[in-house]
Amino acid sequence: MKNTNLRQLAAHGCSTNEQLHVWRDILAQAVTGELVGALNYETLAELCDDATEKAEALDHATSERSHAARFNTAGREMGLNVGSNLDASYWKRIREAFLSRARANDFVGCVIAQEVMLESFAVASYQLVAAKAPGKLGSTFAEIAREEGEHIGHAVEMLQAERAGDLKSFDAKVLGVHEEVMTTLAEMVAREDPAGHCGLCEGNCVKPSLPCVGLSTGELRGASLRRYLQTLDEIGLPGESTLAWIARLPI
């Protein structure tokens, strides 16, 4: 991306090129996350026996693709060429974790991964970004956060009933998915990436530059974990278990 002059920057609610670069990299994460979500819902649809559930999963997949498109549009309006990369290391691991559940025909495990973990992470981080992002970009994040929140509400009721059937094995299943998916998400927002560049940011890793737009990895991680814990509380998992789970996540 070429350097943009001050007037152009101001028109996009930015005062430095670094800020613009940060929004581009944040958008790339969001777009890739939405595309992974779309693929996951399409996979989920294949696992559904019930026609209504199948249609609902496909509907969610469409909605995730539309979110990706809206993020792309918001970026374009700021003069940003927003990339996406389904092979970016963290997102690839998340998709693989989901697929391994799907291959085992584990419908509930897939719902936990997508609608509890990924959606909690999305809602919380989008809300934080929405509060800091300029103009149209901010409102796009806010609207999509609201829509993603509805996906969580949809899952909670179903998972409450599932848990009531067999508390012990349900909780063990959540822990199993947590160890794969939440560990990856926690690494994504950890201070450092021990495995190197994640494959999405255009230049260097965006994390050290987040403060220039008023964000930090600490806040993103904290808000995401809070939303996740609240969702697990709603489902009915014991607080002392879920506290220990998040305590064990990478920092």
Next chain:
Amino acid sequence: MPSVDFALIGHLESWSTAAAVISALRGADRPAIRSEELREILPWIPPRTVCRVTITSSNGSEAHGVYIDSFIPPDRLAERFLRENLARVRQAAEYAVREGAKIAALGGFSSILLEGNIGALPRNSRTAFTTGNTLTVALIMRGLECALEFAGRDLGRANVLIIGASGDVGSGCARCLAPRVSQLLLCARNPNRLQALATELSESRTPVHSGTDLAQFSSQADLVICAASMPAPALSPEALSPEAIICDVGYPKNLLPGFAPAEGAVFFGGLGQVRGRLRLHPDLLGILNPQPFPDIVHGCLLEGMLLALDRRFEPFSQGRGRITPQRVQEIWDLAQKHGITLGPLCDADGPVEARISDLAGEVR
């Protein structure tokens, strides 16, 4: 899982304690979390159960409960965070209801919900809420008696200063002490509440003086109770009588570590000891009880467990300024029945009984 008789709602006293708790939950196979790392995480954790608790009375009866932490950041207890902290305590109270607790004790700062914001309690719940302040006062009284006995002094000749006198614990101590001491000096920030307490106590034969300026009383007192909701930086060791004995009942502590009059002593008040058995799962007792004695618990939380042991699921301590000597005696009798006693006198560095006993020789 056994039914939940009681919930203990609290908050962690320091970042180092919080880091120790989270590190213990992380497990020995993970690197311990550092305080500075935890500062980014803890404020986001919603109130929740941290561990399961079982208390066994000295008569063999048992009660089961949970410890719920409100996760108020240890450095955000100041008044400017009041609204945010109240919301956290309210969420913790809702969590206690969700756990099905028959009684919940609100420890430390959390008691504010019952002292002045009772309308914020969860409505239509079957959980009884208590501040636990009556047992705290009972333990403070026993601690003072014990300290004076070690020091060879007579309570009847003591000039007692209470800092934070208009609070629930401070005013409870004042009511218990008024008929028994030589002079009562009351200090607090709220002049109206202070005046009301002084008027109430004026019927006792003991001279009662009150004021908002700590400096006017410091040098007159030989026994000091620090019961302020905030640290008391205005209190300096130099301003106190050199042989003053100070009982710090604050949570977090009112006095900085190392604070002591030249020839006096400081001890932590309001701590009780379970003579039966206390078990935590996971076992965080060694972290939550930093004292070098087993099964030491703050009186406010002990009151909840005590009432559960006695199957008295009632709001024993609620509101502000309702603690009377009769109620203190009632809860103390109950404590005796179940083997809850005064913990050994100690400060941040350990036992202080020998230090206080030495005062007897120094003063004479």
